[in-house]
Amino acid sequence: MSESTSNVVYLAIAIIDFVIAGWKCLALLRDRTPTLSLITVNFVASGLVFAMAAPAGYRMLGELTGSPSFATLPVYIGILSCFSLLHLLTMLWDPRLRQRPAVLRRKVTLWSAAYLAAPAVMVVTFCSADLSGPTDPLEFNTNFAGDPLIQVFLGVFLTTLTCGTLSTYRQCRKLKLEGPRFQRALRSFGTAMLFVFGYVVCWVPAIVLAAFGNHALDTVGVLGSTFGSIGALITSYGLSGAAVGAWLRERRDIKALQPLWDLVVEGVDEDLAFSVDSARSHRLAWNVGFNLHRRVIEILDGMRALRPWLSPLPAAAVYAGHEQETSQGAGDVRRLTDQELQAAATAAALRDAAQRLHAARRAAALHGSGHPQAPAGPQVALPGEDTPASGERQRLLRVAQALTAPLVAAALEDVQERRSRTEVAERK
Structure with missing residues (x-):
């Protein structure tokens, strides 16, 4: 040289x-x-x-x-x-x-x-x-x-x-x-x-x-x-x-978890976040390990905060919809693994719970009744809640990926239709 x-x-x-x-x-x-x-x-x-x-x-x-x-x-x-x-x-x-x-x-x-x-x-x-x-x-x-x-x-x-x-x-x-x-x-x-x-x-x-x-x-x-x-x-x-490589994967996972964080933390209670910068923490270049660990904890806290609003209907609709799709034998339908199906059921349950919470908040604000009242009845457990701490990161990544899955969207539409029919029947 x-x-x-x-x-x-x-x-x-x-x-x-x-x-x-x-x-x-x-x-x-x-x-x-x-x-x-x-x-x-x-x-x-x-x-x-x-x-x-x-x-x-x-x-x-x-x-x-x-x-x-x-x-x-x-x-x-x-x-x-x-x-x-x-x-x-x-x-x-x-x-x-x-x-x-x-x-x-x-x-x-x-x-x-x-x-x-x-x-x-x-x-x-x-x-x-x-x-x-x-x-x-x-x-x-x-x-x-x-x-x-x-x-x-x-x-x-x-x-x-x-x-x-x-x-x-x-x-x-x-x-x-x-x-x-x-x-x-x-x-x-x-x-x-x-x-x-x-x-x-x-x-x-x-x-x-x-x-x-x-x-x-x-x-x-x-x-x-x-x-x-x-x-x-x-x-x-x-x-x-x-x-x-691990640093890049952590950065990627922080970004992948963002939609789930938006749903169960920012959309539920911003006080669950570690700081006001939590929503932008995936942009930080340093200490991504801490940011990812914090993101997982915040999401789990948000999921617990949504527990009173959970319904068993969305998860059941996901399982039923998947069984119906696979039983029809369509060539382009892939049978999901147990973990993927569980993640889809969790995603549907969380989206439905967030919708019910927001509807209750709008009703409470309209009537000036203060805090929204959670539905009566026993609380519902989310699929996969018994996951070991070492597996929570991968579980939440699967849930975040399933939030926009067609199976989840179809299940939520089915649940909404069933509730609408029930409300009409009760008015009669």
């Missing part, structure tokens, strides 16, 4: 890493776990590495320190820090190692010691070498490959990076995590390690030839930086892809 291209790519990756780091910090405030702490620190370190490795940042740091090549030291130590954290993270993820705390503790201790010893050697050799004169930010490795101390510096760096990335790749291949999303993210993580190893594969022959005065492979070494950048991007996805 050219310097201008490197500036754009490296600084863009740095910005991505800092944004993800900020997002992880917010999550860390709510859930302080060792793994989330390591992930957060890794993204901060990665952002700093790419900011310093960009030629613009590299030269700026060189001017501040008076040594044009100084940025190489923090960049390379930062790279090792990032991949050491990732390696330790995969060990903490390993369920087999977690079942053997003594083995896990020993492995973490040994690798941590290696990851601390390597930077110590690198600092000593780098500071002892003669690095006078300007250097190309992208070709430090080959420009100073003839210096024995820099050879040790680069040898320790590339050897440690090789051991860390390949060990992490092997660890990722062995790990079996629950859930396909996490397993896919883990495979991406392992793939990233191979790309980073490509950085080593490109640089080693270039450095060896440059040590003998031959710079024919310098451009191949620079190509290694491209592999490193690709590996960093894939690593970012591996560490945050599942979380981003």
Whole structure:
């Protein structure tokens, strides 16, 4: 990559890493776990590495320190820090190692010691070498490959990076995590390690030839930086892809629940809402998990508030209508699952209850009688009220989707006709 291209790519990756780091910090405030702490620190370190490795940042740091090549030291130590954290993270993820705390503790201790010893050697050799004169930010490795101390510096760096990335790749291949999303993210993580190893594969022959005065492979070494950048991007996805997917699904579910919220909260009692901004909370970009959890609670409260106005007729009409449609054997009619049918019955019961409440309010306002009076008789239970708390989100999503279903609309029309006939008969 050219310097201008490197500036754009490296600084863009740095910005991505800092944004993800900020997002992880917010999550860390709510859930302080060792793994989330390591992930957060890794993204901060990665952002700093790419900011310093960009030629613009590299030269700026060189001017501040008076040594044009100084940025190489923090960049390379930062790279090792990032991949050491990732390696330790995969060990903490390993369920087999977690079942053997003594083995896990020993492995973490040994690798941590290696990851601390390597930077110590690198600092000593780098500071002892003669690095006078300007250097190309992208070709430090080959420009100073003839210096024995820099050879040790680069040898320790590339050897440690090789051991860390390949060990992490092997660890990722062995790990079996629950859930396909996490397993896919883990495979991406392992793939990233191979790309980073490509950085080593490109640089080693270039450095060896440059040590003998031959710079024919310098451009191949620079190509290694491209592999490193690709590996960093894939690593970012591996560490945050599942979380981003969950965040997007939560945003989608908040929006999908909005019609149901409008029906049973805004249309029943706005005091049930957590705040005056509840109706617009699906637009918030941050903390969507809290917003979704709050939305579910508000809807359940609204459904309980509608309980006095519930009637068994709409749900019965839904079941009867569905049975009639499927028994006729129409080719375009699909038999609903039990959960879908239950959701349709719930949606019909809630729409009917809201209509009855609004009618009672209009009558109370017309007669000046104050609060509307709920119908007499025992209260009716909604279908699916025995759903476990862990299943409420999916249940309410099905109900929200069923609100406008033709089956629900037909059932409500049937109930309305039956009530109209009853009222006419009572007047006679």
